[in-house]
Every structure is written in structure tokens, then in C-alpha cells.
Amino acid sequence: MKLSELLLAAREEAPAARITVDDVVAAGRRRKRRRNTGWAVAALLAVIAAIGVPQLVARPSVPPVTPPKAGLLDLRFSGYRSGDLRVGDPEWVSIENQLASIGRELSPGVYRSVGRLALYPTGSVPHTFRMDGPRESGGAINGREAWFIEVLPHAVSTADSLLTWQNSDSSTGVLASYENRLSRTEMMRLASAFRVSPPRPARLPFAITWVPPTMRLAAIDVSRPRATTAVLLPGPDRIGFELDPAYEQPQFVSSWSRPVSDSMRLPGDLSFPRTTPGNAPVPGGGIVIGVQRSFMPGTGPTPKCATWAGQRNVRQCQAAPDATSNLVARAGHDVPEADLQRVAAAGRIVGAVDNPGTWPTTQESFPTSAQVSRD
Amino acid sequence: MSDHEAEFREFVGAQMEALRGLAYLTCGDWQVAEDAVLGALARLYVKWGRVENPQAYARTAVVRAAIDETRRPWWRREQSHGDALPEVVAPDEILTIDDRVQLRQALLQVPVKHRAVLVLRFLEGLSVPQTAAALRCPEGTVKAYTSRGLDALRRILGADLSIDERVEARHEAV
Numbered sequence: 001m002k003l004s005e006l007l008l009a010a011r012e013e014a015p016a017a018r019i020t021v022d023d024v025v026a027a028g029r030r031r032k033r034r035r036n037t038g039w040a041v042a043a044l045l046a047v048i049a050a051i052g053v054p055q056l057v058a059r060p061s062v063p064p065v066t067p068p069k070a071g072l073l074d075l076r077f078s079g080y081r082s083g084d085l086r087v088g089d090p091e092w093v094s095i096e097n098q099l100a101s102i103g104r105e106l107s108p109g110v111y112r113s114v115g116r117l118a119l120y121p122t123g124s125v126p127h128t129f130r131m132d133g134p135r136e137s138g139g140a141i142n143g144r145e146a147w148f149i150e151v152l153p154h155a156v157s158t159a160d161s162l163l164t165w166q167n168s169d170s171s172t173g174v175l176a177s178y179e180n181r182l183s184r185t186e187m188m189r190l191a192s193a194f195r196v197s198p199p200r201p202a203r204l205p206f207a208i209t210w211v212p213p214t215m216r217l218a219a220i221d222v223s224r225p226r227a228t229t230a231v232l233l234p235g236p237d238r239i240g241f242e243l244d245p246a247y248e249q250p251q252f253v254s255s256w257s258r259p260v261s262d263s264m265r266l267p268g269d270l271s272f273p274r275t276t277p278g279n280a281p282v283p284g285g286g287i288v289i290g291v292q293r294s295f296m297p298g299t300g301p302t303p304k305c306a307t308w309a310g311q312r313n314v315r316q317c318q319a320a321p322d323a324t325s326n327l328v329a330r331a332g333h334d335v336p337e338a339d340l341q342r343v344a345a346a347g348r349i350v351g352a353v354d355n356p357g358t359w360p361t362t363q364e365s366f367p368t369s370a371q372v373s374r375d
Numbered sequence: 376m377s378d379h380e381a382e383f384r385e386f387v388g389a390q391m392e393a394l395r396g397l398a399y400l401t402c403g404d405w406q407v408a409e410d411a412v413l414g415a416l417a418r419l420y421v422k423w424g425r426v427e428n429p430q431a432y433a434r435t436a437v438v439r440a441a442i443d444e445t446r447r448p449w450w451r452r453e454q455s456h457g458d459a460l461p462e463v464v465a466p467d468e469i470l471t472i473d474d475r476v477q478l479r480q481a482l483l484q485v486p487v488k489h490r491a492v493l494v495l496r497f498l499e500g501l502s503v504p505q506t507a508a509a510l511r512c513p514e515g516t517v518k519a520y521t522s523r524g525l526d527a528l529r530r531i532l533g534a535d536l537s538i539d540e541r542v543e544a545r546h547e548a549v
Contacts, residue, residue: 017392018406023413025387031417
């Protein structure tokens with residue numbers, strides 16, 4: 001008995017096959033389809049892995065640093081020119097508005113104050129200007145209607161004509177002409193050229209390490225690098241009304257005639273005889289801090305406090321943060337003298353006086369407790 | 376229908392019965408054998424046109440599939456309840472022994488790998504190296520399985536089982 005013959009014989013008597021050629025081909029097609037689908041899925045997974053894995057690997061272990069939220073005291077526009085008219089950078093920056101001077105170049109390098117531009121962020125309402133006078137349409141500015149407003153005789157304002165309009169971000173622009181020094185055509189031209197810019201932080205050449213915990217930083221005056229001012233208001237419930245700056249605008253604009261180098265040739269070393277430093281009226285319950293980059297004889301690190309003759313019922317504590325500067329802190333009698341003295345002792349000079357880029361931002365200059373948030 | 380598929384159909388039509396028998400002798404069950412053939416040929420369909428020797432490929436694939444089918448865990452086996460008759464080996468009390476039945480019975484008692492070696496070598500006529508390549512095992516293993524398989528068959532059949540001289544000579548030479 002040969003094995004090969006037996007094997008051949010053993011596979012005889014096979015039952016009828018259940019599968020046909022068509023079954024085999026169909027099974028082959030199914031297998032091919034599954035395999036192709038598998039390749040497609042594998043390719044997709046490979047692409048996902050190629051893209052996703054490096055991102056996961058490169059992902060830092062710490063959360064990404066998000067840019068700080070725009071501060072309420074960030075500058076929202078920059079100075080610009082229109083013909084012989086010049087609008088400066090914001091000089092007065094407050095929670096409620098930002099102000100800049102308008103000057104006309106009478107002759108090369110000689111400027112004269114002719115008006116003021118104010119920007120009221122969304123939600124702020126102009127109060128300083130008398131906005132309730134007769135109004136007349138001035139046409140469209142950037143697709144929105146602008147209005148001329150006649151200013152009724154006003155004891156504290158030299159503006160006689162206003163132009164108001166709304167910007168694309170719903171902020172309000174107000175342009176004031178002093179003593180008819182700006183024609184309506186010029187006002188429309190200046191307003192049309194105005195642009196809201198991305199916020200950039202306002203800076204101060206000093207820092208205060210302590211203020212009363214209830215005090216909030218409400219405004220700063222950066223019109224003069226050598227004599228800057230900050231205004232504190234007592235508590236968040238007092239924030240929201242418009243402060244009236246008192247710096248001497250005509251002198252400020254005249255200083256453009258003696259320009260120094262910066263973004264819009266900001267005025268340099270000016271002398272303000274009346275209220276320097278702390279160039280703002282003291283609000284009730286608040287504190288005005290002024291820092292001047294010049295040494296006052298008789299001052300030292302320890303503050304000296306006395307009644308201030310510049311405003312009724314206001315006292316002033318004065319100190320010398322270093323040998324090149326002096327600091328005043330002014331407040332009414334509703335602020336304890338000890339607090340005022342402590343504020344005056346808490347100041348220090350930061351950065352180079354002629355290089356505003358080295359100055360700390362307002363968020364860095366004051367304790368966190370003094371920062372105002374709309375949230 | 377493409378030329379490739381027509382060629383494949385022609386190949387399957389010509390080889391299917393032989394492959395079924397090969398699978399059956401390896402696994403001892405016609406239905407399992409058909410499953411093995413179907414799976415092996417489906418794989419060949421995907422590779423058709425890229426396989427140099429389709430016949431050798433199909434033979435190897437079918438034997439290995441048949442071996443795999445016998446190793447498949449019981450819970451993964453399809454349970455057939457249809458027309459499949461159980462391949463029960465009943466003691467043959469008839470003195471006139473049917474060689475074919477006896478051999479099938481004997482084969483089923485040989486371990487599956489030994490059985491596969493015997494089928495490939497003595498039915499398909501493969502050499503030791505070809506069998507080793509088909510089963511992906513060393514040639515020494517093929518020789519050992521051949522020897523043990525033959526011994527087992529002789530012991531089971533209780534008869535003088537001769538093998539082809541040609542195959543034996545090839546077996547001895549290798």
C-alpha cells in the first residue's frame with residue numbers, strides 16, 4: 001500500500017463543494033475592500049498622529065501666557081496732523097475719558113492752542129462739555145452722523161463750538177473749538193482723520209508701593225514727563241464721574257513750539273508755576289499724587305505735611321524719593337494725615353526721565369488694590 | 376470583469392477541488408477545509424498579479440489555514456448544524472477494510488502538523504525544503520515530523536505502509 005495512492009484515495013468521495021468560484025471572488029473583493037478601508041483609516045490616523053503628537057509634545061507644561069486684558073487707563077489714540085493743525089497724544093487719561101490738545105502751527109515750529117479732542121470710551125458719557133445746546137447735523141463721519149453743538153456761555157469752558165460723533169467701536173469723540181479758532185470745515189476734517197488705535201498702556205515715571213486699600217487710581221496726567229500726576233478716588237463706588245483736569249493747556253500747546261523727541265513731539269521740561277506738581281484739583285475723599293523730576297531744597301525721604309495754599313481745606317505731604325525729585329501727596333481732611341504721609345513715603349522714581357519707554361505702566365506703578373476694573 | 380479577475384477565476388476553477396482535498400487531509404473536516412480554502416483564496420485574490428507562483432502560494436496558504444482552523448478555539452469556531460455530517464470514526468467490524476476510510480481514520484489520529492507534512496510531501500510531492508518553506512519551519516522539523524508521522528501511521532494501520540520510492544529517495548537525500 002503506497003502512501004501517496006492512499007492519500008489520493010483518501011480525498012476522494014469528497015462531498016459537493018458548498019463554495020463556488022463566485023463565492024471565492026466575492027470573498028476576495030470583501031477582503032480587498034476591508035484592506036483598502038484599513039489603509040485609509042491608518043493613513044488618517046498617521047496624519048492625525050503626525051500633526052497632533054508634535055503639538056502635544058511641544059505643548060508647554062504651563063498654560064500659555066495670555067496677553068493682559070486692556071486696562072481702563074490704556075491709551076486709545078495717538079496724535080496726528082491735518083494740514084496746519086496738530087492733535088497731540090492723550091495728555092489726560094482717566095477712567096471716563098482721554099483728552100488731547102489741538103494746536104495750530106502759526107509759523108514753522110510755533111503753535112497756538114485752538115481746541116481739544118476728547119474720547120469717551122463706550123459706556124462713558126460726556127459731562128465736562130455742555131452738550132445740551134442747539135445741535136445741527138454736520139454730515140457723516142466714517143458712515144455715522146456727526147453733530148455740531150453750540151456751546152452756551154459757560155464759566156469754566158472756553159469752548160464755543162463742539163463736534164461730536166461716534167466711532168466704529170461705539171466710543172464717542174468730542175472736538176471742541178476755542179474762541180472760534182477752528183472752522184466747521186476744519187473740525188470735520190480733524191474728526192474724519194481721527195482713528196481709535198489698539199490700546200497701549202499709559203506709563204508713569206514713578207511707582208507707589210502703598211495707597212489706602214480703598215483708594216482707586218482714576219486718572220493720570222502725562223502731559224509733562226518731568227511733572228506727572230495721578231488721581232486716586234475713594235473706593236469703586238466713587239469711580240464713574242468725570243474729573244476735570246486743570247493743567248494749563250495753552251502753555252502745554254505752546255510747548256510744542258519747543259519740541260523734544262517722542263512720538264508726537266511731546267512737550268519736554270516745562271514749568272507750570274501754578275500747581276506743579278500734582279496738577280489737578282483734589283477730589284473729595286481722594287488723593288492727588290504729583291512727582292516732579294527736580295529736587296526741592298528742604299525735602300528728604302521723610303514726608304513733611306502742611307496745609308496747601310493752592311486749594312481750600314487741602315493739605316500736602318511732601319518728600320524726596322531721591323536726590324533728583326520730589327513727591328507731593330495732597331488730600332482733604334477726609335483723608336487721615338497718617339495715610340497721606342505713608343503715601344508720600346511710598347513713592348520711588350522708576351525709569352529714565354527722558355525715555356517714557358522705561359517707565360512702568362499704570363498697572364505696575366500702583367498696587368493691585370488700586371486698579372479699577374469694569375468687571 | 377478585468378483580465379486579472381478572469382485569470383483568477385480560471386485558476387480557482389482549476390485548483391479548487393485539489394485545494395479542498397489538501398485542506399481536508401490536513402484538518403480532517405470538509406467544512407473546515409472549505410473555510411480554509413475560501414480564506415486562503417480570498418487572500419490570494421488581493422495579491423493576484425503580484426504572486427510569482429500562485430499554485431504554491433495557494434497550497435501553502437490552504438495548508439496553513441487548515442492547521443489554523445484546527446487550532447481555532449472552540450468559541451471562535453462556527454457551529455454548523457446543517458447538512459454537515461459528523462466525521463465520526465466508527466470501528467470497522469468488517470474484515471474487508473476500506474483503505475481509504477482506514478487511512479482517513481488513521482490520519483485523524485496523527486498530530487495535525489505531522490499530517491500536514493505527510494500530505495505536502497507524499498500527496499503534493501514537495502521536497503523537504505519546499506515543505507519547510509510552506510510550513511515556515513526548519514527542514515529538520517520537516518524530517519522529524521515525516522518520520523514520526525509515518526511511524527504513527529504504520530502503528531495505527533498495523534500494516535506495512537510503503538511509500539513512493541521517488542519521494543522516499545528525495546526524503547533520504549535531503
